[in-house]
Amino acid sequence: MTPALLAALTALREAKEPVVVATRLPGGEQMLLPAPEAPEALNVAAQRALDRDESGTVNLEGVDWFLHAYNPKYRMIIVGAVHIAQALVPMAAQMGLDVVVVDPRRSFATDERFPNVQIMTDWPDEALDALAPDARTAIITLTHDPKLDDPALDRALRSKAFYIGALGSRRTHARRLDRLRELGHDDAAMARIKGPVGLNIAAVTAPEIAVSILAEFVAKRRNAA
């Protein structure tokens, strides 16, 4: 890989732009895709690799190209700088996720409790408006407090977030859905919320609950049955 190509690739990845490195095999000539000057078929194949989030080799007109898809990291927005979040944040980071913790309660949302992670102390609806969740974003509410969880879930349902989870018992969740219904969300839309959040592995401790949440996140991301 030439220094120029590496620099261009690094700049695009830092700007969170999806990009494909195309390598002609076996010779090794490389280019970044999509590019206006590239053959149409190559651009189409590159876009497909990004959409599927899968790298691989394609044969176009007798030539093998390895298409390496670099999508931006998945993002996890955690509402509630609580004890479970302290367990969840480092595990999510280890999985390569971009993590943001949102909590307007400054006694909870401290750098000391959450080192090396982006913290926002705005009200959750304002924070989510600013973060603009997309289809590679997961939103998890952990506060148990309707004042904080409800506005976050309201914004989450209005976004394309691919995974939405809310901590709380079935009873808590049923009451939560009643309140969200009053905000104009119907049952079909609210079915997107995983509540109680996480796979049922009978988790008890904060790290165990974090594992169950991340397991459900992975199952959704990898389209597990």
Next chain:
Amino acid sequence: MSVEQLDILSTAAAWAQAGEQVALATVTETWGSSPRPPGSQLAVTVSGKMAGSVSGGCIEGAVAEAAMATIASGVPQLLDFGITDERAWEVGLACGGKLKVFVERLA
């Protein structure tokens, strides 16, 4: 292991930036029960640093050896490991998978 170390390309780029001679190996195609999907990467340096993986550990040694040749010559290589290839048995790809690995010098 920090998150940055999980991103092999960034690790390799940082090593190159620091003056190391670096090669990057990338899985380009797999068949059968290969443990790591296309796009998986291994970065190695002449000084002996190593990050990432292209298999479950079976062929890393052979890939690292090829990487030294590519660093020296500047010529990329497309390596083929498979059950029909005696070399694959030699280096221990006992999982029964087949894969191709592209090896290039970084910057």
